Amino acid sequence: KEEDLAALVSEGTDNDNTSYQGIMGKVGQCIVQNDMKGARRLLEKAIKRDPDNPIAHHNLATIFSNSGHYSGAVQEFIQTVLLIETGGMMYEPYMEMWARSVVSTHAIYRDNGGALVHLPKPKFLVNEEVMLMCAKQASELVPSYNECWAMLALLSEKRGDLQESKKLYEKAAQLSEKEGNKMKFKREAKRIGNMM
Numbered sequence: 001k002e003e004d005l006a007a008l009v010s011e012g013t014d015n016d017n018t019s020y021q022g023i024m025g026k027v028g029q030c031i032v033q034n035d036m037k038g039a040r041r042l043l044e045k046a047i048k049r050d051p052d053n054p055i056a057h058h059n060l061a062t063i064f065s066n067s068g069h070y071s072g073a074v075q076e077f078i079q080t081v082l083l084i085e086t087g088g089m090m091y092e093p094y095m096e097m098w099a100r101s102v103v104s105t106h107a108i109y110r111d112n113g114g115a116l117v118h119l120p121k122p123k124f125l126v127n128e129e130v131m132l133m134c135a136k137q138a139s140e141l142v143p144s145y146n147e148c149w150a151m152l153a154l155l156s157e158k159r160g161d162l163q164e165s166k167k168l169y170e171k172a173a174q175l176s177e178k179e180g181n182k183m184k185f186k187r188e189a190k191r192i193g194n195m196m
Helices: 002-009 020-032 036-049 054-066 070-086 094-116 128-141 146-158 162-175 179-195
Strands: none
Touching: 020 036, 020 054, 036 054, 054 070, 054 094, 070 094, 094 128, 094 146, 128 146, 146 162, 146 179, 162 179
């Protein structure tokens, strides 16, 4: 969400337009003004200044995802996950960013997998234990994030718990702001109900 992005970058209030903090402050202004192209350019500049900062990578991934540039989104979400894990940042606020990045990558592959065949699938999407941990973490940290509930629903279905899966898909539909997502998760809940 744009509000989430603006909140993440609002810490950058330095007036120096060439410092990382100054650039991130400008990103926040672009997001508030709905100038996503400007925000994208600034985030790419921030990443050149500080390539090991997961916040800029996560924000750029979100902008890519919202604009339908899924390949770029996946690459930036994966970079966010790697930076947090290898940088020893498994604490707040990075844990939330880590969990959101894994769940968001899963959602992009689920909905647009055909367009991503040229990318190697990240290891964390192959390991169901990691996916379950991330989805649970995201559901606790960001309970309004519909994709974490959909991911938990899918994992419940794989474990054979159809009643739980149906309930979780219904929750994902209820939390979805976009009508397309709401309908998709309702269809999944109905499909699971028909299997019971």
